[in-house]
Amino acid sequence: MSMKCDLVVVGAGPGGSMTAKTAAQAGLKVVMLEKRQEIGEPVRCAEGVGKRALCEMVKPEPEWIAAEVKGAKIYAPDGTSIVMSEDKSGSEVGYVLERKVFDRALAMQAAQAGAKVMVKTRALGLIKKDGVPCGVSAMRLGEPLQIEAPIIIGADGVESKVGRWAGIDTTLKLKDMETCAQFLVQDSTIDDEYTEFFLGNSIAPAGYAWAFPKGEKLANVGLGVLGTRSKPGEATRLLNEFVKARYPNGKVLEMVVGGDPCAGQIESTTSDGVMLVGDAARQTDPLTGGGILSAMQAGIMAGEVAAKALTAGDVSKAGLKEYEDRWREDIGKHLSRSYEFKEFFVKLTDNDLNQMLGSLKKEDISKMDLRGMLRVLFRLNPKLLWELRHLVV
Amino acid sequence: MLTVNRYKCCYCGACVGVCPTCALELVETFIEVSSDCKECGICTKICPVGALEVKA
Numbered sequence A: 001m002s003m004k005c006d007l008v009v010v011g012a013g014p015g016g017s018m019t020a021k022t023a024a025q026a027g028l029k030v031v032m033l034e035k036r037q038e039i040g041e042p043v044r045c046a047e048g049v050g051k052r053a054l055c056e057m058v059k060p061e062p063e064w065i066a067a068e069v070k071g072a073k074i075y076a077p078d079g080t081s082i083v084m085s086e087d088k089s090g091s092e093v094g095y096v097l098e099r100k101v102f103d104r105a106l107a108m109q110a111a112q113a114g115a116k117v118m119v120k121t122r123a124l125g126l127i128k129k130d131g132v133p134c135g136v137s138a139m140r141l142g143e144p145l146q147i148e149a150p151i152i153i154g155a156d157g158v159e160s161k162v163g164r165w166a167g168i169d170t171t172l173k174l175k176d177m178e179t180c181a182q183f184l185v186q187d188s189t190i191d192d193e194y195t196e197f198f199l200g201n202s203i204a205p206a207g208y209a210w211a212f213p214k215g216e217k218l219a220n221v222g223l224g225v226l227g228t229r230s231k232p233g234e235a236t237r238l239l240n241e242f243v244k245a246r247y248p249n250g251k252v253l254e255m256v257v258g259g260d261p262c263a264g265q266i267e268s269t270t271s272d273g274v275m276l277v278g279d280a281a282r283q284t285d286p287l288t289g290g291g292i293l294s295a296m297q298a299g300i301m302a303g304e305v306a307a308k309a310l311t312a313g314d315v316s317k318a319g320l321k322e323y324e325d326r327w328r329e330d331i332g333k334h335l336s337r338s339y340e341f342k343e344f345f346v347k348l349t350d351n352d353l354n355q356m357l358g359s360l361k362k363e364d365i366s367k368m369d370l371r372g373m374l375r376v377l378f379r380l381n382p383k384l385l386w387e388l389r390h391l392v393v
Numbered sequence B: 001m002l003t004v005n006r007y008k009c010c011y012c013g014a015c016v017g018v019c020p021t022c023a024l025e026l027v028e029t030f031i032e033v034s035s036d037c038k039e040c041g042i043c044t045k046i047c048p049v050g051a052l053e054v055k056a
Helices: A014-025 A051-057 A086-092 A099-112 A234-246 A292-312 A321-345 A350-359 A370-380 A386-391 B014-018 B042-046
Strands: A002-004 A007-010 A030-033 A048-050 A065-068 A071-075 A081-085 A094-097 A116-118 A121-129 A132-140 A143-148 A151-154 A177-186 A194-198 A209-215 A218-226 A251-261 A274-276 B002-004 B024-027 B030-033 B052-054
Touching: A007 A014, A007 A132, A014 A030, A014 A099, A014 A151, A014 A292, A030 A099, A030 A121, A048 A051, A048 A292, A051 A094, A051 A292, A094 A099, A094 A209, A099 A116, A121 A143, A132 A151, A151 A292, A177 A234, A177 B014, A209 A234, A218 A234, A218 A251, A234 A251, A251 B014, A274 A292, A292 A321, A321 A386, A350 A370, A370 A386, B002 B030, B014 B024, B014 B042, B042 B052
Parallel strands: A002 A143, A007 A030, A007 A151, A030 A116, A065 A209, A071 A194, A151 A274
Antiparallel strands: A048 A094, A065 A094, A071 A081, A121 A132, A132 A143, A177 A218, A177 A251, A194 A209, A209 A218, B002 B052, B024 B030
């Protein structure tokens, strides 16, 4: 079977759906492929998302939101904690989503805008003419399917292949990937009002553990370990230890695992006829691991640029340059900054972490944003943070 | 030879993202290993559940 369209999107996560929706709204004939038979499952995410940035892009429906939080608590290895309020810590806390519902709702919005959604359809490779990509060859329910399209969007997640097929190197080094495990835990001691972050090299080497509440004493409790500090099965082993220690009576209702890119800006996210979006473009925040919002933002940009490029009749890498420029100007700058913090953070010992968080104990940080807090941290720990001085302005 | 314990695998695709030869593929609920695999073992380290193993 074969078909033709203007834009084919590989992957129906938040990045793919926002691209498809934006492009369809601009009048493009869009096909969005999802290899799984159900959109949004299985989840590979802690589901935390900033409220303000989300609301700028979509109007959240109550059923997408599992919980709304007041702020974040960060625990040092020695148990010392600091509290940040939601309106100040801003971008990384606010809502804890129900991704199964959320992803499906975004795909539905894309469909309502006119995109054709095809599930159980897996991309196998790019169709090329004179070396230039001009479509996707796929398999739908075991049958071959050829989809011709001048522009292809790779929104195919951490396991992305579209970029590699197009000659873009998206391979992640072990130092640029966190390996994560998460349980949905039910326990009476769960804090329903705050997201919690636990630091420490014995809890999560060069990563952190988290508890993101989902209401009614349920929480996504998980952790990430840097690839270079991991060994086979390490994330799950450490999570079992963490949950046993912190929630001895906790009941595990669900298990989630996955890799989270923390690579910063990769060299290229476009080639002739191809744009990469979200995890596929490694647009995840290297420090926090958050990637939902940047994928959605990049998806909107890619959809807009696709429409423009088709109108202009130039879908070459040069014709798609606006996408590269726009996301780097906005998301990219943030990724680079975060990457520097991550590269510094992964070297810290438990003593360093205790000293840093301990130094904030006497300070009133409740009204500070992240930048303000960093300034205070730098003032109190100049020696420890010396190499980050250019970031603290 | 790289083996995938399909009883352990949670099909997250982390291994696919780090494979330097693009030899792995996540097909919905299982991992496929192609002949491009060089048995470097990088994927075994990233696997959150320890489902991958390079066997002599």
